[in-house]
Amino acid sequence: MQVTSQFKTVALVGRNNTPGIGEPLTELASCIARRGFEVVFEADTAAEIGVTDYPALRPAEIGARADVAVVLGGDGTMLGIGRQLAPYRTPLIGINHGRLGFITDIPISDMREIVPQMLSGNFEREERMLLEARIMRDGNPIYHALAFNDVVVNRSGFSGMAELHVSVDGRFMYNQRSDGLIVATPTGSTAYALSSQGPILHPQLQGIVLVPIAPHALSNRPIVLPDDSKVSIQIVSGREVNVNFDMQSFTSLELGDTIEVRRSRHTVPMLHPVGYSHYATLRKKLHWNEYPSHEEDTKP
Secondary structure (H helix, E strand, C coil): CCCCCCCCEEEEEECCCCCCCCCHHHHHHHHHEEEEEEEEEHHHHHHHHCCCCCCEEEHHHHHHCCEEEEEECCCHHHHHHHHHHHCCCCCCCECCCCCCCCCCCCCCCHHHHHHHHHHHCCEEEEEEEEEEEEEEEECEEEEEEEEECEEEEECCCCCCCCCEEEECCEEEEEEEEEEEEEECHHHHHHCCHHHCCCCCCCCCCCCEEEEECCCCCCCCCCEEECCCEEEEEEEEECEEEEEHHCCCCEEECCCCHHHHHHHHEEEEEEEEEEEHHHHHHHHHHCCCCCCCCCCCCCCC
């Protein structure tokens, strides 16, 4: 079959260390290949499930060669490959093989029908923002990373509160004594930030949310900042203070270190099935409307 889609080469990415994921991935690969698409596998995925019939590529090679990446896993899998492919602007399609699945929105039971339709051009596209962060020590950068969900500065489980000096765009905001501080994207507002009583931001709302973790002063509340803000968090006091980028940890912070966070110039293109609704996702994942006062809403 000749391919007339804007996509020619499709990369498949699977969740690591997941028993049973090989069968749906190879089945999906065959389904896509029969329709004339070139199929490649992410190298670690191919090695884990023993695929030898398709090229195995590292993420940078996928970014250079593939037109779209189909990710079978949970939100963590999407976060990881999304960060790696963001510089290449490779669109992502997410199939849920995890638990919540806020950003892997296609049920695995529907993938054989929906994914080929999307690869043929029937999809809705949106851009998700990323954060970039760097750790400064004595005025010099010692580490940098991208974050799809959030940058989290927090104490270890065996130490007391941390004191953080927080400024925005060079203007002092506050000194905060707490268990930590979350700097989240709209995508990350439904992750750790939500469990810390932060607000839910629509993915297309271009903002950055700061959410204190168990602050000493209850008046330290979450705040939403413009997306062009630069947030600086200096470690004033505290033992064993860490910083996590989408839960990828840097554990060697010292007193006086500063974490600088701003919006990245990179975005992640995400493709959804036609008719996708973020509100339907929230309703399903957060169990809204389970006990409506009127007839249950069945609209998407």
